Amino acid sequence: MKTSVQAGLIALAAILLIPSAPDRRSDVTPPLALWITKEAHGPARSAESQAMVRVLEDGAVSELDEADYLTRVILSEMLPGFGLEAMKAQAVAARTFALRQRAAGKHPEADVCTQSSCCQACCSVEDLRERLGDQFRDAWALAYSAVQQTEGEVLTFGGKLIDATYFSCSGGSTEDAAAVWGTDVPYLRAVESPGEQDAAVFASSVCVSAEAFRQTICTVDSAADFSSGPADWIGQAEQTPGGGVAWIRIGGTEMTGVQLRRLFHLNSTKFTLAWDGTQFVFDVRGYGHRVGMSQYGAQAMAELGFDYRAILLYYYRGVTIIRADE
Ligand SMILES: [Zn+2]
Structure with missing residues (x-):
């Protein structure tokens, strides 16, 4: 093990x-x-x-x-x-x-x-x-x-x-449905999802030059202010219940984690964003929308001896498993 x-x-x-x-x-x-x-x-x-x-x-x-x-x-x-x-x-x-x-x-x-x-x-x-x-x-x-x-x-x-949503890898925690899709679903709540670190898709990074970063943000918000140096472009941020990015203030305007994931082709919305002096670096955890069952989390639970019912009842909170044809 x-x-x-x-x-x-x-x-x-x-x-x-x-x-x-x-x-x-x-x-x-x-x-x-x-x-x-x-x-x-x-x-x-x-x-x-x-x-x-x-x-x-x-x-x-x-x-x-x-x-x-x-x-x-x-x-x-x-x-x-x-x-x-x-x-x-x-x-x-x-x-x-x-x-x-x-x-x-x-x-x-x-x-x-x-x-x-x-x-x-x-x-x-x-x-x-x-x-x-x-x-x-x-x-x-x-x-x-x-x-x-x-x-x-x-x-x-x-x-x-x-709505039995699932995805590859949570990066350590799944996400509230509301944080990703804007609709609250009582059984799709953020839960911790340990044991995924060995997944090939657990950690990834995306590096973007200042000019490419500015141009990409401007495709969705032309009002963003990039008049100062890149080190000042990133402002306050707020996290989701599952440790993802709810929003980050960029060039004085709020961009959601979902928007940034789509714009920069990030593996998930669980990331940090920083200027390292030469480029912007997204340090990403997990792969997928992170709502519902984590496949690598399920595998980690299975390796610990939990059966499929325990796995399902853990990732989908408060649900019932039934045989629908009986
Ligand atoms: Zn279809």
């Missing part, structure tokens, strides 16, 4: 408040139970047929077995090397996410699309085989097993499917 993981154990032991969370199946509205049952797809389907997912890809809709779809999502959204419990947590999150997209009717002709920027990444088997090479067969078997071992399980809050 790695040293940082041992440190994570101590931190987790101190902060983990996992409720026993008995299943509250009565909270589930009847339509939810129907969404993934065989009956929901009509009498033409045989009793042995699996739940199906209509997937929009390159303008065409194909109908995939739910297990195949979720296996492809796991392998598309997670880098190689994650263990079974982390994959099981990912499987439940991805299933919940997909069913919520279907219910929302985002794509009238399909349940989900294959774009990570819209729904969830879902690479073709051919692409996964090419990307994973010799690891493909074992990775597919493990991810498929994760899907089957969590068959039908979804996350609910107040009897409704949750």
